[in-house]
Amino acid sequence: MxxxxxxxxxxxxxxxxxxxxxxxxxxxxxxxxxxxxxxxxxxxxxxxxxxxxxxxxxxxxxxxxxxxxxxxxxxxxxxxxxxxxxxxxxxxxxxGNGFSLNNDRILLVGAGVGVAPVYYLKKYLKDGVRLIAGFQNSGEIPACLKNEIDFISTDDGSGEVQGKGSIVDYLEEQISRYQPDRICVCGPHIVLKLTSEIAKAHDIPCEVAMEKTMACSIGVCRGCVITLNKNGKLENASVCKDGPVFLGEEVVW
Ligand SMILES: Cc1cc2nc3c(=O)[nH]c(=O)nc-3n(C[C@H](O)[C@H](O)[C@H](O)COP(=O)(O)OP(=O)(O)OC[C@H]3O[C@@H](n4cnc5c(N)ncnc54)[C@H](O)[C@@H]3O)c2cc1C
Ligand code: FES
Incomplete structure (x- = not known):
């Protein structure tokens, strides 16, 4: 096609x-x-x-x-x-597939422009969601979302924010305060990996929105393939067609 x-x-x-x-x-x-x-x-x-x-x-x-x-x-x-x-x-x-849309208590985690899809999930579900996000500095916080994010950290602590450092540094604290049934995250690869590991340690399912350089965007060129581990069986998946949202515990990081 x-x-x-x-x-x-x-x-x-x-x-x-x-x-x-x-x-x-x-x-x-x-x-x-x-x-x-x-x-x-x-x-x-x-x-x-x-x-x-x-x-x-x-x-x-x-x-x-x-x-x-x-x-x-x-x-x-x-x-x-x-x-x-x-x-x-x-x-x-x-x-692509998108996040699950069931009515869990969801902790949404965004980093940089990765805040975009998790914000959409917050708007879509309306209730039972908490959105936290991290940015490099205050100049990187999108003005249109400032008042829509429940907890913001900047790497250098600049701006009127609640935290200094990576948003991942605040995950443990947010999990114990909010007690989510599920975590959904989008951002740089390392943020996805660390969030997924922390979620796994708490036995909380984690959905990660992956980014991969794309050529066709429709599942034809196989340029955006990642490896999944499904119950010990390794398989390839296209981020554009099978994702971009995957279960963090299944991604081979
Ligand atoms: C599923 C998905 C969702 C995304 N959502 C957003 C978003 O909401 N906001 C946003 O700012 N960016 C997003 N990105 C990244 C965005 O696609 C790239 O920043 C953009 O393609 C860069 O293009 P460019 O020509 O300006 O940069 P260049 O660096 O000149 O791009 C050169 C080539 O690399 C590809 N490329 C470069 N960086 C990326 C990247 N990170 N991911 C995929 N392809 C890349 C481009 O498509 C292009 O083919 C997303 C990427 C994916 C895969
Ligand atoms: S970009 Fe071509 S298969 Fe995903």
Whole structure:
């Protein structure tokens, strides 16, 4: 199946774009009426002149508009950050599996732009969730989410935040205070790995939203494969098609 013919090929119109932290942007895209998504899924955007689409977690989907929170890094994200209201966005999605949606008490953990998909889960479930997040410094905290996060740490302690250091340093304390039935996390690889290990030590299931460099984003190229250990049996899984959300205890880190 080619990307051109993929059934989730979509077009949307930019309705809002703003810088919300140092190099971080919020973009809202009006979608076609039949678009639907759930927390943990992502869209992959065609960026002018680049064959490989860039994947971004959905931060919210409300009133027919997708919100994304993205960090400007290279050519692709520079292209998206320069889009204007009224411009057309060519994307595929919503892709991937997403988080479980049962009514557990959930501790949501975000690090950096990884806060986006766990924030979507908080908005979606409304009750029984606590969102904690870590950022490098106060300049990295997205203004649009500041008041939506229950506990924030910055690595250097800057800003009006509750903690100094990595958000992982506060996990034990948050687990004993909140007593979650489940933990969902998104952020850099090391944050996913450590959160998963701490959750396992407390016997709490942990869902991790993985990031892998993607080429096709639709499960064809096998460029985003990770290894899972399912009851002692090793198997490959594509982050784009089988994930990006996996059970932390099954990921071979
Ligand atoms: C499932 C998923 C969800 C993501 N959600 C977000 C999000 O919500 N917000 C956000 O800011 N970023 C997110 N990312 C990372 C984002 O896709 C990259 O930052 C972006 O592709 C960089 O593109 P670039 O052209 O600006 O940078 P470049 O570094 O120039 O990119 C070069 C190539 O590497 C790939 N690439 C680079 N970094 C990554 C990365 N971390 N993950 C995957 N591919 C990468 C690009 O797709 C491109 O093919 C997500 C990645 C994945 C896999
Ligand atoms: S990016 Fe091609 S299989 Fe996942």
């Amino acid at each position: 080619t990307i051109q013919k993929h059934k989730k090929l979509n077009k949307g119109e930019v309705t809002h774009i703003e810088r919300v932290a140092n190099e971080m942007f919020l973009i809202k895209i009006k979608t076609a009426p039949d678009f639907s998504s759930k927390p943990g899924q992502f869209i992959s955007i065609l960026c002018d002149g680049h064959a490989m689409r860039r994947p971004f977690s959905i931060m919210n989907f409300e009133k027919g508009e997708i919100s994304l929170l993205f960090k400007r890094k290279g050519d692709g994200t520079a292209f998206i950050s320069a889009l204007k209201v009224g411009d057309t966005v060519d994307f595929i999605g919503a892709m």
